[in-house]
Amino acid sequence: MIGHAGYRMRNGARDVDMAAATGVTIREVKTRRDRKTFVDLPFRLYRDDPNWIPPLKSEALGLITPEKNGWFSHAKAQLFLAEQDGHVVGRISAHIDTLALTMPADRGFGPGVGQWGLMEAEREDVFTALLARAEAWLRAEGMNRALGPISMSVWEEPGLLIQGYDHPPTVMMGHAKPEYRGWIEAAGYAPVKQLLTYDLDITNEFPPIVQRIITSGEKNPRIRIREVDKSKFEEEAAIILAILNDAWSDNWGFVPLTPPEIKDVGVKLKPIVFNDLIRIAELDGRPVAFMITLPDLNEAIAPLNGSLLPFGWAKLLLWLRKPRVRTMRVPLMGVVKELQASRMASQLAFMMIEYIRRASVAKYGASRSEIGWILDDNQGMRSIAQAIRCEVNKVYQVYERTL
Structure with a gap:
């Protein structure tokens, strides 16, 4: 029989019937020019959306180029373009x-x-x-279940935005058209996990009970909250990675970061790493927790429309020397597994958040922070967010379907 949008249903799988697909053809991305076309499409689709942030095209190309993305050392991908009447209409x-x-x-x-x-x-x-073409490729590779959207690693931009379309995303977070949700669900996909981001006004002190917990920690000689030393970038990164891989190992969607990925992330993030915005908590001299905060680079790149030329690079370099931002983003926090669900874990988290809050306001002029993403079933982190009066501002959803 003929299914939705002119697709022929065969043995429960959807195969593209090109003759019935209303003139749309799907082809593989094979060349450098194809990759550029792939990257260019959102610039047209979102040009009238004030809350879409144009990524730097060089960064977007690097994501999909195997030679420039360490994730490809343990992964493979196929990109597709949809065309109609000589125009690209999807990817x-x-x-x-x-x-x-x-x-x-x-x-x-x-x-x-x-x-x-x-x-x-x-x-x-x-x-x-x-979607049908992507599923066919996965099925041919021996896969029997599909998760999406994940673009492309779970450490990059997982999930579809389903709440929070009315304000721009922060650095390394995604944006999407509201209608995509209905289209995915109409294709037979069911929600499997939600990822939440929280908005926090950092101009105000935290509630008294949280302040007391912080003060108590400051009096505890076993606890030390220190800044990272950017001059020892690789050494500090190794400490954070060890905590991260332990802290997150039981989380939904966890995949350990590999050395090639860590190298790439280091190159990408080092320009927006500042000592006072990344903290490591030590207990009895041993690193047991960390918190990474980044100035919202999206505020700086939004006016560049994806290009560093002719003068965008100079503007960005000037901003990086002394960033002044409205928003900070906390992409990662972690406490070693042995301390999770303990009062000590919450105390260390509150202390790191408070110290970074102070620096963010005093030195960088920030007034708000976005914390996340946080898994919807991560009750420990959600409780911490609620204790400091955070509010959910964006929700991203991951879907699944049996192939």
Whole structure:
């Protein structure tokens, strides 16, 4: 029979019937020019959306170029473009992370689980055609379940924005058209996990009970909250990574970061790493927790429209020397597993948040922070966010479907 948007249903799988796909053709991205076309599409689709932040095109190209993205050392991907009447009308990536295949099946990934992401389309029929083609590629690679959108690593931009369209995303967070949610669900996908970000007014002190916890920690000789030393970048990164891999190892969607990825992340983030915005908590001289905060780079790149030329690079360099921002983003926090769910874990978290809050306001002029993403079932982190009077400002949703 013929299914939605002109698709032929065969044995429960959707294969593209090109003749019935209303003139839309789907082709593989093969050349450098194709990759550039892939990157350019959102600039047209979102040009009238005031809350979309144009990424730097060089960064977007690096994400999908195997030679420039360490994630490809343990993953493979195929990109697709949808065309109609000589115009590009959509795009998608289908990818398989070999490390994700080795993860426990009850934590999101596992054997037979592929992903898709970087999805953009003008219309629902184009969207459905692209999704079907991505699924066909995953099925041909032996996958039996699809998760998406994940663009492209879980450490990059996982999930579809389903709440919070009315304000721009912060650095390293995604944006999407509201209609995408309905299109994905109409294609047979069901929600599997939500990722939350929290908005925090950092111009005000935290509630008295939190302040008392912080003061108590400051009197405890076992606790030391220190700034990182950017001059020892690799050494400090190794400490944070060790805590991260331990703290997050039981989380849904966890895939350990590999040395090539860490190297790439270091190159990308080092310009916006500032000593007083990243803290490591030590207990009896041992690093047991960390918190990373980044000035919202999106505020600086938004006017550049994706290009550093002719003078964008100079403006960005000037900003990086002494960033003044409205918003800070906390992309990562972690406490070693042995302390999780303890009062000590909460105390260390409150202390790190408070010290960074003070620096953010006094030195960088920030007035708000965005914390997350946080998994919807991470009750420990959600309780900390609620204790300091955070409010959920964006929700991202990951979907799944049996292939």
